[in-house]
Amino acid sequence: MSCFMEFGNPAINSLSLLNWGVGHDRQHIILSSTTFIDEQSSKKSFIFIYTHRMNVKKMFAASTGVLMLATLITPAVNGAANYGAELTGAYEYAFSKGITTMSSIDNANMYGEITRGQLAKMISNWAEKELGTKVDATKVCSFTDTNTAEGDLAAYLTKSCQMGLMGQGIDAFRPNAKVTRGEFGTTLSRALWGNKYNGATPFYANHLQALKDAGIMTKIETPSQLEIRGYVMLMLQRSSAESLINKVVNTGANNTGANTTGVVKAGDLKVTAAAATNRRIIQNAVSDLDTITLEASQDINLEKVVLERYGYSSSSDVEAVWLENSKGEKVTNERSLNSKDEVSLTINRDYRAIGKKADLTIVVKTANNTVNKTIGFKVKAVESSAKNLDISSYTPFTYDVTDYTGSKVAVEMKGSNRSYHYTANKMYEVARLQVKAPNSAVVVKGFSLKNTWNLDLDRYLDKVEVLVDGKALSNVSYSVNRDRDLVVSFADKTIDIRKNVTFVVNASFKTLDRYGETVTLLPRDDSAINAVEEKTKTRVSILTVPAAGKTYTFNGSEVRLTNGKNITSVDAAAGSEDVVLGSGTVTVSDIVNITSFDVVASNTGIDTLSMIVGNETFDATRGSDKKTFTFKNVVLEKNAPVRFEADLDDQATKGITINFTPSTFGRTQFANAKYDESREPVGSNVIGSITLSSIKVQAAKGSLTRNNSRDVEFVNGQTADRVVFEGTYTAQKQDVTLKSIDIDGTALDADENLEFHVYVDGTEVGSESLNGTSAKIFVNDVVVAKGKSVPVKVVANGYFVKDATHTTDTYTYTIKVNGEDKDGNAAGVASASLVTIKNVDTGSVTVTDTNTNRSTVVLKNSNITLGKFVVKSTNKASETNLENFKFSLVGGTMTADDYSIRVNGTEATDVAVTPAGVVTVSNLSETIGDNGVEIEIVAKKELAAAEYSLTLTEVNGKPVNRTVNKKVVDVLVRVVKMENLNGDTRYTLAVDEYESGKVVTDLVFKYKNAAGTVVSTDPKANISNGETFTLAGDPDYNWTITEVEYKVDGALQTIKKADYEDYFSIDGTALKIFRS
Helix, strand or coil, rough: CCCHHHECCCCCCCCEEEEECCCCCCCEEEEEEEEECCCCCEEEEEEEEEEEEEHHHHHHHHHHHHHHHHHHHHHHHHCCCCCHHHHHHHHHHHHCCCCCCCCHHHHHHHCCEEEHHHHHHHHHHHHHHHCCCCCCCCCCCCCCCCHHHCCCCCHHHHHHHHCCCCCCCCCCCCCCCCCCCHHHHHHCCCCCCCCCCCCCCCCCCCHHHHHHHHHCCCCCCCCCCCCEHHHHHHHHHHCHHHHHHHHHHHHHCCCCCCCCCCCCCCCEEEEEEEECCCCCEEEECCCEEEEEEEEEEEEEEEEEEEEEECCCCCCCEEEEEEEEEECCEECCCCCCCCCEEEEEEEHHHHEEEEEEEEEEEEEEEEECCCCCCEEEEEEEEEEEECCEEEEECCCCCCEEEEECCEEEEEECCCCEEEEEECCCCCCEEEEEEECCCCCCCCCEEEEEEEEECCHHHHHHHHEEEEECCCCCCCCEEEECCCCCCCEEEEEEECCCCCCCCEEEEEEEEECCCCCCCCEEEEEECCEEEEEEEECCEECCCCCCCCCCCCCECCCCCCCEEEECCCCCEEEEEEECCCCEEEEEEEECCCCCEEEEEEEEEEECCEEEEEEEECCEEEEEEECCCCCEEEEEEECCCCCEEEEEEECCCCCCCCCCCEEEECCCHHHHHCCCCEEECCEEECCCCCEECECCEEEECCCCCCEEECCCCCCEEEEEEEEEEEEEEEEEEEEEECCCCEEEEEECCCCCCCCEEEEEEEECCCEEEEECCEECCCCECCCCCHHHHHCCCCHHHEEEEEEECCCEEEEECCEEEEEEEEEEECCCHHHHHHHEEEECCHHHHHHHHCCCEEECCCCEEEECCCEEEEEEEEEEEEEEEEEEEECCCCEECCCCCCCCHHHEEEECCCCCEEEEEEECCEEEEECCCEECCCEEEEEEEEEEECCCCEEEEEEEEEEEEEEEEEEEEEEEEEEEEEEEEEEEEEEEEEEEEEEEEEECCCCCEEEEEEEECCCCCCCCCCEEEECCCCCCEEEECCCCCCCEEEEEEECCEEEEEEEEEECCCHHEEECCCEEECCCC
């Protein structure tokens, strides 16, 4: 009979073998203990009790004694965990593969029971890296309890399911449930062999047996025991043995659908070879031989290449053979020839996917005493995913072996130790190698560098560049092999005899989730420089492999705070909101989470304190003292503006100053901050700060802004109204009750008067005349709400005199708005200036033509507009008056009654005409606003066919000169359409007649040619309304028409562009003959 008892302390191992006699008759109990590391669910000790002819009662009595003994022994040996070499190796393997991210074995919880969520992450990462298992993104994997998973495990529930490893056909994943050995074994078996061992009862039976048969899991008798993390790592390490992986991958055992290498063979593969020209094999050295070319009809995976030795030599002459790709990377391990004079080279997993074409070079390392022999290799067999293999065209080449001492290059690690603040996608120097050529020039193609420190290049590396003399080399590619070597290749770089070149290796990283880790890159061995002699193409080696390199440490990204406006204090009224006491920017490559920090105010009066980062607001919690404000869980985004704002209490004491401690937002507030992705502390990686200004509590303020800017004019001796202020009043921080408005400025001369009328929000609130230099208008309690704005307008009614005793002609004034807060304190005071008032003899004006005031040709008629003008004020005056104007007409005699003179559409009544034809329009007093005043002069009577010229000669007693020409005709011939028809110009005519029955003939266009000579077109004989005709163009020039002639009943009509330009404009385009 036997039983065992379990003890939790490994120290029970000190019990080796105990014999304890019980009773008589050779009845005895044998007590032994042991500790299981890789076979049990946790590192526990067991005491096994074997009985011989012993009854149960005595056996349990003995067991009690054993328990007592164990209890006595345990305390004496408590201490640090002892992992052993095998478990330590399992951890190191798991850490190197990213299966665990814990940076020390003590933090890896090796004896902790593993949950289903943790296993999902471990097995997914392992299968992806070691087996190449892919995720089937089309597979629907949804679980009702995903939100219960810890940290980042939720994503791995879905990933492991879409890999076909866990969570198959269930609704609840149970991510926090513990995993049994049977469950873990089933998951591992599925990763290795897919569903091959499904279907047994219980479900795990065949899976565990398969793992045992494969030599992975040796103890499968207790499938219900809970599994531990260290044991999982150990089993994954055992499963990663190259022979097992090759067996799994090459036989297609993994049928989860993710890795089909070797399962379905398809397509054709042809293998040929090209000899290394002018090349010999170097005795007792490494030499390049044939380049094997593999060409497939479709993308394939290459698994193995079998080579057979040829030539006058023996297998003992070859120490090792391997294959390298075109980048100089070893794609197989070094192998020796077998007894069949063959070498089987298995392609390393990272290089198996070769696409449709790949070139591989046979590399051989020969033994000593091989001179004058010949060695060559032929491809004998190839294992790949291709269905058909053709090696019939393969010709083996043999090479003479010679004795030659190859060149050795000197390599030194240059640069200095550096510490970086990590930023994603930024290039960092990670190695600097100086390579010196010997007595022969060498061509460097790349190098292999081992990382002697702990940053996982395979996991994090994103891009690599190699610089020489500050310039990037071309065709750079890189990989990280299973030995964690960084293998870099690039376009050939020649180093002349006894010259040296420094290669700077820069790298960027996709992300880092652990900071403080380092990179130190060194050549792995003397063959780490991929280089050959320029002349012989013989491989070179390193004279002395550097033993020490430079250390590059990657710390957390730098948090850079830049201060905005450096203001020591700000003024604010009680009840003010969004008072900015500090602003700046934060620049960081990784999002930072600040758990908490305090800001303490020196006085009460702050209602809320907020920190705005980008578009997100973080409100502090106010303590019971009403002075301490605690910010929690503040997130700093990358390159975001930062702003601190306060809302003041309505009862904040006026006149006090509120200071803040600390007075800056900087390194102190990051004491418990962590990077969002890595969860590493920010520590001292903070540069700069943002100043927190003090707040002075003052009375509420207002603002008064003027919108109009032009001066106004009052004409001497005339009373007028002018807008002297038009703007906006704003109550900035509190409700303000307007009480009065003060206007102060220039005193008036005798007999002058100026009265101000004030309007608020469209309603007149008061008026007052200027008394001396000021006027005070009292307002009947107009309330302007906090933050609101109201329009304010001031109209001046003025009368000014300008003569020998009245010399003032410019008047300036300011306006001040006075108010009170709800407590009756002065508040909301604001001021601005009125526009300048000018006293002038007459209003200063300018005259322009309207868009319809054209010099043109019109048909004989009545009510012809002779001219249309716009009069505007000048000298920046927005308001003045149009008092009078004069004009003259050449071409006909007219009386006042013959004219219709309209000012802004209103008929003028005071019109006089002198015998000389000068027309005076007086007594207008028309206010000229911003848009001016329009004058239209119309001939009411029918004008005879003739040429007329109207000139505006005077406005407000000041001379002007604006002339408009009109030609009145009995028959008007016009071009209404002009078309360019590939070099010919087609014209469409309109003919308008005053009286019908007229005969129109001989239409002629005139223009000046390149020589300046006037050229006339052939006369167009008979002309009618709507008629078209065509003129041929010159091959080199467009001809602009300057004159048009036509005859009406034989009488010639001549129209010149110089006089009637509008007539020659066709839809805005000048009348012309287009170039052909």
